[in-house]
Amino acid sequence: MSVKKQFIKAKPVCKVTFSFPAKTAQQVAVVGDFNNWDPSVGALSKLKNGTFKGVFDLDKNADYEFKYLVDGNYVNEPEADSYRWNAFAGNENSVVVV
Template sequence: MIERKQLKGRTQVTFILPEATPDGPVSVVGDFNQWNPTAHPLEPRGDGTRAATVTLPARSALSFRYLAAGDYWFDDEYADSHDGVNSRIHT
């Protein structure tokens, strides 16, 4: 799931996954963090999910994916679109 909050000239985006699906640590990586797997790890929340929040420029389109333990890459089914390789988000 992806949540958005509009700010002045920016969009705060929260990437959300179930707490244990997939097992182990997961990071969101993409254009916004130079595909760095240590930049935005998903952290557990009290509601049984885990999430990472990033602030992105408004009116932009960026590619991203999730990276889980064991070099397991996967897309977000709730992304705005997919380009064949990556999930895409439009702010």
């Protein structure tokens, strides 16, 4: 699992790449504040090596709570910038800072 950031100088956005290795998974999505927790908007594409990957443009100078949705189960990013308690979820969410 990983989150990679590519800052764009000419635009107020950061290209954030989310990767999740899951060879046996059928569907993986990244859901969070930046896509209204909508799995259809955050669907990741499965690569030949079994990793799911997607790139999203996120506004700079902000932080976003997120999780991976792997075949219906929520999973945190172990390499997240931080974690934040979310009372709605009753659990911690991963946080990415851009």
